[in-house]
Amino acid sequence: MELHVSLVGRRDLVGQIYGQLRAAILDGRLRAGEALPPTRELARRLAISRNTVGVAYDRLAAEGFLTSRVGAGTFVRETGSAARGAPASSPLRPRKVWDDVSAWPGRMPKIRWDFRAGLPDVTLFPYEPWRRIVAGLLRPSGLAEPASAGDPAGLPALREAIARHVGVSRSVRASGHDIVVTAGIQQALDLIVRVLLEPGDVVAVEDPGYPPVRMLLTAAGMRVRGVPVDAEGLRVDALPGDARAVYVTPSHQFPLGMPMSLPRRRALLDWARRRDVVIVEDDYDTEYRYGGRPVEPLQSLDEDGRVLYTGTFSKIMRPVLRLGFLVAPPSLHRAFRMARYVTSWHAELPAQAALARFIDEGLLARHIRRSRREYRARHERVAELVEGPLGDRLALVPSEAGLHLSATLTGGTDDAAVAAKALGAGIGLFALSEFAVSGPSAPGLVFGYGAVTPPEIDAGMRRLRTVLG
Template identity: 45%
Template sequence: MDVHLTIHGRQGLAGQIYRQLRAGVMDGRLAPGQRLPSTRELALQLGVSRKTTLDVFERLIAEGYLRSRAGDGTFVADAMTRLAPPPPMPATSPAAGSIWARLEDALPMTPADTPPAYDFVGGVTDKSLFPFDQWRRCVSHALRVQARGRGTYRDPAGEQELRQAVASYLAFSRAVVSHWHEVVITQGAQQALDLLTKVSVRPGEVVAMEDPGYPPARIIFAALGAQVVPVPVDEEGLVVDALPANARMVYVTPSHQFPLGMPMSLERRLALLEWAQRHGALVVEDDYDGEFRFEGRPMESLKSLDTAGVVAYVGTFSKTIFPELRVGYVIPPAPLGSALRRAKQVGDWHSCTMTQAALAKFMLDGYFAKHLRRMHKEYAARRAALLEHLRGDLAPWLTPLPCAVGIHLVAAIRAPQDESDMIRRAAAESVGLYGMAGMFVSQAPRPGLLFGYGGIGVTAIHAGLARLASALAGRRQDAA
């Protein structure tokens, strides 16, 4: 592998190389166990004599930074103590005045490195059930396609095959009719929100969003300088009458309100569309996990009801495949299409073509539909197991909120239990539970827990919740 070192002048060459390699090991840029180029390769690369690089390697080996294996090469030593991370930036640093320095921790839902044994974290899917063999075939296909390509930048809106696959999937599965030309492939839903805000909201203008709502959406709107106005939700979804008249953009999750779970009623959907048309605002419909419906009939998407061209429909493969894939898409109202493509191009040219080609093949060959059917069945069983406990042995403490869609659901905590106390009690039983407090902005938080079941199987759901119920019951008996 290449190691990037910079040589200034022709003086003290060994010292320059030594200091840079040592610093790389100490701050972790050169990882433990990583193979270094041979002394011959490095000498050639840097235009120095072989003796110079040999001397440097010998010194670093003698000092314990590197180790050599006869006939195999030279490696970064395994047991290096790392330097402490640099101290926080002083208040006078260039970044200190920027909006980024003041943002709350960007994406708070990242799971812990060492998760509890029974973890109900949201935002994860079950990779153990993903058909990696089929995916491998699709990736090999994508490699073959890529090997034939010209080695140049591609269409910022994405590869045609994937856009066609997405358009036809949406038409058949989500009743969202679009032409493939309208689909813009993004790095997850998050980039779709980023681009939509950039092209339709100026700094200082108002973006309205549901309260409680999806924190990463709030953060991206704020990061781009928008004034984010929280709007309450009730059992029918966003309270349209409470929208600020000057909102340029309204962000909603109509299929499965994030986090509470109820769908937006048809009446509210129509009221929101009418409001947006009257106020010249853009409505962003985030349909992040509507694929998994367990009860009732699907309600029409805002996009399919939109006759005035005010809705941007956003979707993602983060829930149907896994979040690391980083593929999402947006179908904007037609007049925003070219600005959105430009914003995508200016930001990152386009998304990775290899992932796009593999995903297109995965969809067009029917693997995606098959995977969705399998996951639907699996998640239905997990949801049923979860509800069995919430309505059974956990009923004295928790009440599930109505929710027919998705891979998480919320349970309200019955008074006088307190959210953080419940989470602490659960953690003591190795059960990972997650609260709702951080998702409310202007409304008083209603105590509740968000149960993700994308990453926990039926057996673990039963075992974890039975443990939790008996621990809570034990405490009740102690108190009696």
Template identity: 35%
Template structure:
């Protein structure tokens, strides 16, 4: 059944006006073949006419071959091939004409292509950015953290643009305890994920004529958000000690970095560079966006405390999300805003989307309040540790003549450097031919600085799958018929 607006003319008997209204909807394609019409009783109430009037008008259309009555099912539109082909042609022509309209300069800065979704044809996919499905049971069985009446009220009205206070209190307590972040609930703004966090910050802090320094290789979304704000990008190299702070130019507006677990190389910013970055930010008056990427899942010793905890000048803006801990689809992130940014950030969040979903916020609050969040985090830290060990062992035994894994202490992926001059794109293509997805480091670089890097993630890949995937990669790379291809250009 469909809802359909029928326009009734002002002249003539009501039956004729209803007939002409339905006929017009059939002619212009609003009513399509096979669609079921509303029941005469319902339609009569909606149009404010007698039920018999609807029946008389539709009876005439049945007689003319426009409609058909199906016993026990109702009234349906009959196929009219010639008519509907003309309607589709008219719509296509209208779309083509509308395509000639010009878009804004903002639209011109959008990425030319969106990332590809995971392929269902792969036997094993080492794709970064996906996580284990273990968190599903938390959402399935956990009751709301608030009473049913409170949840109903939250769903029926708008909330605080910064996020629900009980959730901000939980997030602040978690960040203070786990990452030494200096914050209270008033410093937290709950966002709809990392993408929105960066969009908000770039809109507030960047504009044409300003520049943002970003890691290269690094997280591509950051560059897109900065460009959409009209800013220029400065791509800064990364080595074994993290971001090369001495390469950050003067007169910069800000720096984005992942100091404790750089993406995708996995290195940590050294102590001397951390101090240099903070000193320069204070002295040269630029901001630092600290993305504490994947530090919840550390392997061995805990990572250094966050950069924000060492920032006396309040130049660091700390960002994070629960996408990797729980689920990307939950779409909840957070910004820890310094005092000078807080009020503007609240107002910007209100304008952009009013608030992050109260339903999603309450689901996260329930998980954090119950203790399930901490339990899940510890369990997954252990599970990801097993997967990481399996991956490192497999790379070291099966793929050692091609790549060497880079050292890292956190996260859900391993970066590996190609050691024998093979071409990264060819290696990925050969692996894909055997049903295994691995990923070039250069897809995360704008300068080609990661041409010898491959990325293996294990968020959604268990130990047995890892072993199977590496076995297939070894088979693909070792095949005599691919030996020439592996040598690269």
């Protein structure tokens, strides 16, 4: 580790060095076995005599804190002390809103059958091509345009690649100038809140919907209003009249799974135009569509430039690759750049450059084609089992896309109790009630199939049959 010693004035230099090193050892900041700088080097850095440093080291060694080995150096001895944290008491207190914000989802230990929604199969990812690209970029000549690191919107090569990708795969109208690279959907939404909304503004969200979005909006001081969904998606007639923004997942409603119908999408656009409302379109997994006609995004139907389109690569690649994007009209380009600059100047540049090459070499499209075939088979198998052996307890919600399926429980069963009992049997899944916004929703279960292999799907569903009784 880099040793930091600071001197105050010129009095008792030995005592200052001794005291700071002793405190660092007792705190655990300097761990047993770590080497201290040679006395000559530390003396040079502190602009003092080597003898002064040597006396401080000798004192620490005499008290059992250090040990020296000829030809090897000076090392910290084992003291048995634990690292010291921040002061235990402080007058500082968080805003009250943070009392009610908690991480989602909760931990699910000892899962054997992982049916949690939103998790891709990381074994399908083409690691060798990705490793080759990353290794090439980490050479001194790999990132040849250092000036591009200063663009808060992201590497130009990646923004252009994303624009081409979403234009072909999602029919999104965008150039590289319209793209802002983000760390995912939540950072995109955070930027939107900073640029367009004021504390106290009303934001409408789907009910049921994605919990982290509600948490972010609430923490930012927004007033969140849940709007019910039906078989055609968000109910436009139920939108609050004082809403300043609407957050929707029209291509694949989360968590129920239906797409928003074309008449409903047009009605939403018309409603937003008449009331001067911004629409945030979250298109989180549209690459995985297994049937039916392709769903045209709101962004491509929008003639007024009031739809802000967001997407992520975590579902089609790996969740740990925290890269997503926001598509914005020219009137907002500068503001979003500045919002990105003041909050997080840019994401990890090697990852951005690697993803740009991954897209340009056709590797992302190839990976999507391969994984789509695999996920289609799992989608069909889960649907078959829900409608077959579990059909007396569950009613499948029709869906032709994504990495999960939802089903309602018959007879008013407590879905949270069922999910808890399933977890006790080694099955990890979500209850529909976890996604409710304004009040109780129809009880049901959400079945993710990205992280569970086909053989385990059958075994897990058989176990769930016994849980349901």
